Amino acid sequence: MNKVRITAVRQTIYPDLMAKYENPIEHACDVTEGQEWISVDCQCPEGMCAAAWESMKPFVESLAKGVGNFYDGWMRNPMSAMISCNDGFRPFSFYIEAIK
Secondary structure, X not given: OOEEEEEEEEEOOOHHHHHHHOOOOOOOOOOOOOOEEEEOOOOOOOXXXXXXXXXXXXXXXXXXXXXXXXXXXXXXXXXXXXXXXXXXXXXXXXXEEEEO
């Protein structure tokens, strides 16, 4: 199996949705732009947000098994994907790619 690198690329924040729907919380996310993890044997890397992992896990598993080209040519690098976590208020986009 291959390893998969996961890179936190960008966070988008929707303050209008937070103000309208979210209960105030002090701390929602520990991820920072540029942060990287390596998944080995399709395992969740230490320190990875559990909710983000659930969003990307099927793609990580496929890439680790050498399967890519999601959605018939979606990504320039067919052995990669851009996946966002499921936080509707402050989603992070993650670039995941198979590595040797």
